């Protein structure tokens with residue numbers, strides 16, 4: 001029987017069926033569930049690594065030892081893992097290696113809209129792009145066959161609508177793959193200039209073979225229908241095209257690098273007009289044009305930005321938009337907010353109150369940038385808060401007592417340690433706040449090396465953030481409870497005055513963790529409330545103003561008590 | 576013919592469970608089904624959307640402008656936000672409960688008055704106080720299943736037993752009875 005399954009879960013199932021032994025990833029939307037689902041199968045080893053580079057390198061190690069191995073990451077994760085990626089193309093594999101990269105056009109949960117297809121071309125690695133869950137499973141299995149047949153890591157690219165959609169899949173049994181023999185082979189695996197240069201020839205030869213393979217692979221297919229219009233598309237775009245133009249001819253690209261250029265040329269000759277439908281960059285279009293294939297429409301009509309959809313495709317092709325009803329009044333925006341009781345709230349309340357420059361980072365605490373806290377000055381990529389603060393303070397030393405970096409526990413371990421080492425080593429007088437909520441919150445609660453648990457909830461010695469900071473050369477390391485606004489403010493002020501680098505660890509577990517028990521909701525004594533709106537500056541979703549007084553929503557309040565601390569009139573109390 | 580349902584609400588209201596229950600019922604009916612959901616940032620009290628599409632053969636997993644046969648809205652203005660997705664012959668099934676977004680709490684924007692009333696002047700609306708019914712069933716958290724019960728009346732092709740089977744299969748054992756009650760309250764509302 002067929003089963004309805006999330007694309008990510010179908011990839012995990014594909015790993016299981018392909019006999020994969022080793023999985024190491026760092027979480028990132030929309031790729032996270034692959035590794036979580038894979039961890040449900042006891043036949044496979046699965047772990048969270050501290051970052052994507054480590055995850056990929058460890059998978060390469062497992063491959064060298066002879067195992068089929070895997071790593072998954074979001075699009076920007078591949079930037080972090082790019083160093084091993086490029087050279088792994090030279091070494092090739094022993095056990096098969098598949099690297100899943102999940103793009104996020106429209107930035108549902110990301111900091112940019114980069115297009116990972118460029119990596120396949122730049123690193124000279126084959127790339128497969130499934131369109132639905134069935135293909136997620138099937139292409140994962142095929143990817144291992146390609147990896148071992150052609151001696152290369154394989155990229156499996158998804159996007160939000162493939163990773164986070166459910167469709168029907170057919171399950172198969174696991175095929176155990178015993179470890180391949182490990183034989184020492186420096187000419188293949190030691191990439192010094194002497195050996196590496198020779199391997200570059202192997203890479204180029206392999207690309208030619210892969211291009212021939214792509215021409216015959218059933219992953220790429222021409223669906224000839226009405227020949228007045230032909231589309232070339234892959235992944236989710238295939239689904240949009242089929243829905244918008246069910247009777248058109250379509251060339252479905254499943255193996256998207258190397259592209260099956262000759263097959264597409266043949267397809268192009270059978271249709272009157274050829275359109276290339278792809279999200280983000282004009283990668284396919286450019287390759288077809290470079291091969292001399294006439295393209296009648298592509299980026300000029302579909303654009304470079306955001307997600308496509310059936311109606312975006314239809315309208316770009318000149319069809320009239322569907323008539324729809326409209327609600328005439330403006331509907332108030334509903335952006336995500338820090339939860340009631342979030343330990344990050346107190347930190348941003350104080351930073352905002354002190355009017356500091358805040359070099360921000362990526363995690364739930366990026367929400368500290370939203371009104372009314374509006375406390376964050378910059379967010380670039382994981383770890384950048386700490387390194388940017390170093391640069392900022394080095395050229396503006398007089399402002400160092402007015403600037404801080406904020407970084408989460410998982411993000412600090414991902415790529416903050418090296419940045420803090422820069423501060424300690426080159427002695428900028430910088431103050432870094434580590435927001436330790438004992439979990440990787442943003443991506444949906446994954447364990448990390450500081451929480452004391454593994455992906456499979458095995459208890460392990462946690463990384464001591466204090467000792468790490470001290471070990472890289474920070475002498476002033478303190479911890480404080482961000483639920484105590486006075487203590488937190490005093491601590492930040494003191495460290496900003498210090499004339500050497502310092503770290504403040506703001507430590508309080510995420511309110512959504514099972515072991516954190518909510519306290520009874522607080523209540524506003526309406527007679528005592530002077531309507532000063534101090535509590536409203538917290539941006540707590542459980543507090544609102546009604547008839548000129550603050551009101552606490554008892555269904556949302558978890559009794560964290562921050563609002564009571566901001567009230568100068570003692571109007572907020574335990575119920 | 577492909578049919579489309581759009582489920583909209585506020586992060587944390589359990590829209591995912593609703594779409595998965597509906598998905599199971601449709602698969603058991605032998606239909607092709609696709610669900611689409613967005614995870615990550617949207618869970619933190621933000622506006623959330625999931626799509627259910629079904630028919631003999633479904634391609635796109637998302638519901639687009641003017642396509643939704645039903646919008647199931649867990650909150651009073653969320654249906655208004657996505658109204659342009661509703662097909663001209665579609666029905667908006669909405670909870671009447673209002674949850675103020677942070678932009679309203681901070682005073683940056685205003686919450687429309689009587690959104691349900693205004694919506695019913697524009698399109699076909701079935702409004703239900705799902706929060707009260709969920710409380711009656713035993714938990715405010717059951718708003719999602721109450722609304723599924725309401726939707727079930729609009730899908731006569733699916734028998735009641737099939738919905739109850741999905742609840743038994745997908746809900747934690749200790750909440751099954753509560754959710755069945757919530758479903759039936761919604762179905763009769």
Ligand SMILES: Cc1ncc(C[n+]2csc(CCOP(=O)(O)OP(=O)(O)O)c2C)c(N)n1
Pocket residue numbers: 026027028029052074076077080111362363364365382407408409410411412437439440441442443
């Ligand atoms: C290179 C890279 N990998 C992964 C992500 C996805 N991601 C965003 S924030 C985050 C971790 C957040 O955890 P933490 O720092 O502990 O902060 P919290 O969300 O718990 O406040 C992850 C994994 C990313 N944006 N960039």
